[in-house]
Amino acid sequence: MNLSLFILLSLFGTILSALIAFISAKGQGHRAVMILLALSTGVGALSSALFLLSGQTQLIVLQSAWLFGTPFVFTTLSALFFFLLNTVACLASVYAIKYVEQYAEIYNVRILDALMAIFVFGMQGVLLSGTPFGFLFFWEVMSLSSFFLVMADKEAASVRSALFYLIMTHLGAGAILAGFMILSGESNFESFTRLAVLAQNLPPATLFGVFLLFLFGFGSKAGLVPFHVWLPEAHPQAPSHISALMSGVMLKMALYGFLVMVFGVLPAAGTTASLIVIALGLLSALYGVIYAVLERDVKRVLAFSSIENMGIIFTMVGVAMFTQAQGLSDFSHVAIGAALLFAVAHAFFKSGLFLGAGVMVHAAHSRSLEVMGGIAKRMPAFSGAMLVLALSAAALPPFSAFMAEWVFIQNIVSNLATMQPLVQGVLVLVLAMMALVGGLALFAMVKFFGIGFLAEPRSEHVAHAHAPELTISLPIYLLAACSVAIGLCAPWILKTMHFAELTNTVQWHTDFALTNTTLNPFALFALLLVVFGLVFIARRASSNIQNERSYHTWDCGQPITSGMEYTATAFSAPIRFFSHMITRTKKQVIATPVLATNKWIASRTFSLGLRQIWYDGLYVPIQNTCLWISTQVRKIQNGVIQFYIALIFIALVVTLTIAL
Structure with missing residues (x-):
């Protein structure tokens, strides 16, 4: 099978979608554009999956003089992110078919569809570019198209958020360009391999400066604290399917770029550089989860949760860099594997949550959790899918994020006693902070689902809400199913996905901790089903259903109103009290x-x-x-x-x- 042809077909279909959207008459071709985009990205997802399963490590997709000779190259690492991008984009396109029609009076549908396709094409180009020049070109395509998408509704708040995002993203792009220029010296941006060779001859101080430039450039796009300020402003303002792409996929482009630069271009990072990454990762995770607990805007809750998730991923990457600098290569491989598994998990559950948030906002006519509630009774299937996604975001077993964290934590615990005091101190701090962040993440997701879906509706809009269209709900169901499947199949994924070399010296091991542990995700899932089944049977057997009658909640003789329920503000009050020093x-x-x-x-x-x-x-x-x-x-x-x-x-x- 010619995978190169299918990958090029995916690229052609994506850019063709943008062209058709531009020439269509006032959004009349919306459905056709979204269907074409879904098909083209579906082909891209299938091609990358076949490449990953084939065991190949590199594939030259296209070699031409276009874009100053930038070749399109497929590696195992880029194929993994290409799969995530196209899978999420395919489902987001299906979701957008009906979702955008609901807001046809607010959005310029023709421009919105075209910019979405260009946005996806830019991210595809970032992953396929074989030269720094091509990488920067498509990075700008991705950034500029997402800038216009953020202010799609043309409201003052959206324009302000978009301009803020534009400033931050171009500061980051400037830092990346500066890093490339320092590494290349007087030569051109020929290839990443050439930059890696030139980097070997630079003094340590210069390399450290380049590392800081890359950390700021990619960290600002990933939403690392303190470069995160644009993220909770921009993501909520964008349409929900664009928010899903920005949080679920665009943040991974920053992770991909950082991994390529740190492990593929720069020499092995030292202890100081790795500790900086760990510190920023932990700070981002803690800061993001605290604000996710305290926020009342449903999309801002998810935006701050994304900051927390990216903080965890960069913490894992930082630990991999740190242990590699200490000569613990096996430990480093496991940490990188856990980071990639968490990135895969995050792409699915966070995209699903943002798509679901669009349904919630449409039902409540507001982004505030304070006016929601009662959605579970009116949309039971949708609420069940959102519960699965929220549990995945809370990193509870047997869902995907838990398995990634389990790999990482088990690897630390099982090797901690044999390590040097410095390594022990750093890893114990990481364990403690991840435990704290994990508890707060569970709190945030309980608030998100409990306040948003349970109890009585707090507004008339929610009281009269109904289940969404199939094209809107189906992508959410599939993303929830993927979150469960990744958790159950984590051992197989870690054994089968032979991650390629990031450099010529660092190999990706597949003998991860989870594959050799007694923890079996399928057994754990089966145990949960058995427990729920036994509880259900016991409930049915111990009750006399024929003589029971249904009655509303005991009301002490007073009518029950939504004003008696917990609000999001009241629910998070204990955390607000203890964190008031940093959350004024x-x-x-x-x-x-x-x-x-x-x-x-x-x-x-x-x-x-x-x-x-x-x-x-x-x-x-x-x-x-x-x-x-x-x-x-x-x-x-x-x-x-x-x-x-x-x-x-x-x-x-x-x-x-x-x-x-």
């Missing part, structure tokens, strides 16, 4: 005069929000400094032509002095 509340009272002649008679509205400590403490001062400098520079624009000529003359003299 933001209170705002808005007074609107009722009578123009009497200022004392006014309608007052009270709102309670969360302050973003990194934004207020780091980015606001930088913003104010830039504004002050801009104000001072603007004074140059005084309207005197002689002054402008003098400035040109001074600039010319300085330029000639430097040149000569």
